[in-house]
Amino acid sequence: MNNVIIIGAGPAGMSAAIACAQKGLDVVVIDEYLKAGGRLLGQLYEQPDGSWWNGIEESARLHQQALDLGVQIQLNTPVNNIEHHDGQWTIYTEHETLSTNHLLLATGAAESPIPVPGWTLPGVMSVGAAQVMTNVHRVKPGERGVIIGVNVLSSAIAMELKLAGIDVACMALPKMSQLTDQQAHPKHVLDSLLHVSHMAPSQFVKLGSKLMKNDFMKKLGVTFYPKRGVNMWDIPIQLRKAVIEIYGEKQVEGVTVATIDSNGEIVAGTEENVEADFVCIAGGLYPLAELAALTGCPFYLIEELGGYIPLHNERMETPLDGLYVAGNITGIEGAKVAAAQGTTAGLTIAKQAGFEGLDGEIEEAIQVVEETRDQSYIQFHPEVNKGREMVKEKWEEYVLPLRSI
């Protein structure tokens, strides 16, 4: 039996492992990927102070720190099932069965697909797939790509592709359908893009964030959005064109785009082909909480956090004994927030495992999560704070009747 088992070696899981190990607990971290770091591995961007956030280096640093503290890290190990009996958690991996009293789920996030016609052709991949191929494995996803879906993540990754010498023909919206709803609506996209405007040298988007504070102005912005698109890092961003099809015989050969009006409807007769040998689909992120769903932990749909969230408090406890969550499984945010949540979870676990006098440290760690969130460079959802408040309310509603028994 292990003191603590952590599923997920991303920034949340690794930071939690470090915090637990520093208090003297035995920790096992399990991850199905072949490297530690999770989705931090592929990240690469310039921070406001001019330094580079290099996900590979950050991951290696966390990995080394954990190893130095004696944390056991099992990579290439998918977890298939977890069960709870008599206060004990049983974890079934592809290789063995483990048990513990303290289980942390830090499984991160996954990307939502956008089913554009032709999207099963080889050469079509999620935008995160292109990021990992390029920055982590150093293989070009192709020579010339088209990115479907304009959001914070795809804008950042478009720039990363350019850095690696890969041509991005354009970024465009998907054709509107019931499934694409907001992502295909130019006004909505412009709205969320205003939150990355500080990363964009384009005057249009930069001015936009100051000018377009109200809805009417935004609508105007879309109506007058230049038909040729605007350039961000020399990549044309098309909010007035949508990809209606990806074509190719055996693999991607290009995409067909058409002009759309400010409501996202296609203007007939405007179709044209753009050649490309790969296509990235950017449908946004949602919390990967399948394992938490197996435990019977209550879930709530909170759009501001990216989807269904397992109920938890600020100390990263769930209502189930010995089950904790941290990182993107609790809502979509950047790696620094995930790491701060991980540290909080690690301290909470140490306290529950019998380590005394940690309340002050836990309070401080919760403070750090909030400060990190407020200073975040990349914000996946503009109303993330509102989402966090909603989880707090749900927690109070849930535990209050239990307390009065």
Place this chain on the structure above:
Amino acid sequence: MTQRIVDHPILGSIEEKEQVSFTFNEKEYYGMNGEPIAAALLANGVRTLRHHEEKATPRGIYCNIGHCFECRVTVDGKQGVRSCLTPLQEGMVIESGGTLPTPVKDWSAKNE
């Protein structure tokens, strides 16, 4: 044809790794020891990893991080292995799943 990114303005030069040989659908290729099978194949210009069991349409990687199972191949006789997660090793014998037989459809195509 895709290529390796040997030099990168921020990440620097590519990490030197031992070269290993492997086969994919009976053809011999070279890749880097320990890199994911899917990355090694892509670096060799191979995007199609298998064909859809029923429709026979070609499929390649989609998520590249183990979530979608689009990239599954057979490695040394073990079926359903996710090539985006599995480290390449010297001498691996890798095969596409291939198209599964669809006896009912085949029968109706012939007899209707």
